[in-house]
Amino acid sequence: MKLTSKGRYAVMALVDLARFDNINPVSLRDISLRQGISLDYLEQIFSKLRKKEIVQSVRGTQGGYVLNRKAKDIKLTNIFDAVDEKVKTVQCKKESKKGCNGKSTKCLTHNLWDELENHINNFFKEKSLEDLVKDNSERRL
Amino acid sequence: MKLTSKGRYAVMALVDLARFDNINPVSLRDISLRQGISLDYLEQIFSKLRKKEIVQSVRGTQGGYVLNRKAKDIKLTNIFDAVDEKVKTVQCKKESKKGCNGKSTKCLTHNLWDELENHINNFFKEKSLEDLVKDNSERRL
């Protein structure tokens, strides 16, 4: 089980953005330089974040991105959802009554993986961008 | 983030094994048929489980595998560890003081991913094979 770079970068970039997002939009170029993430890759990521209304874009010179809601109202779940970083513990379709290997019933461990998925998702539902920014400035003291 | 088939199969197979493991060893062929997992793949998996002393093998006709410890003493952690299904939320080396993209310090989100990793691993540390077998027979009532 591993977290992909896309998901990790999305959160990293948003924490960076949230810290500098006062009045002026923050450019991807700045984030790219500060966080060491490829600019082209960031553009892919922010395109998705924008479509899911997590950030707003400001075009033109001096443009950049701004948070579209308050940091405390942006949960990790929202971010991961936006960039398609989803937790997947099973192969079988959840809706379907069929099991993993085309079997007619759910397998012996299906319930376990469901629990696991919930366990992980709960973590993502609780953490907000605000928490992360705070965590970070506290550590700095 | 997703769980690989190898990890899922390992647990599936062991739950199956634990249920039938009374006096006689259980053959991979039986597990393969019951669970719909390729025999060759199961062999790879059990080879690892044996090396980590989670199961014992009995060669020859009527041979198969037997649990090497009590079901309640086999945790998910042990199983995943044996088959190299590890939780990895970061790229950076944990021991090193360096950050993800070759930076000299840990990044803004490093601490978060550490928390996440622990959160997930805690789940694995708690669940034992016995729990899974019980869960399953209860559901059957």
Add this chain to the structure above:
DNA sequence: TATAAACCTGACTAAAATAGTCAAGTATCA
């Protein structure tokens, strides 16, 4: 009004990981 900064879009690709298969054994029971 020209120019540069910054967003925007879609296609492309190298490398890694996954999910197996395949082949050729060895051990043991009946």
Add this chain to the structure above:
DNA sequence: TGATACTTGACTATTTTAGTCAGGTTTATA
């Protein structure tokens, strides 16, 4: 002595990841 079942190691197709690349459009400001 045959059948069953474990043992080992190499091999491979497919998918996913982690980007790159090329070519735009928009807008502030000098």
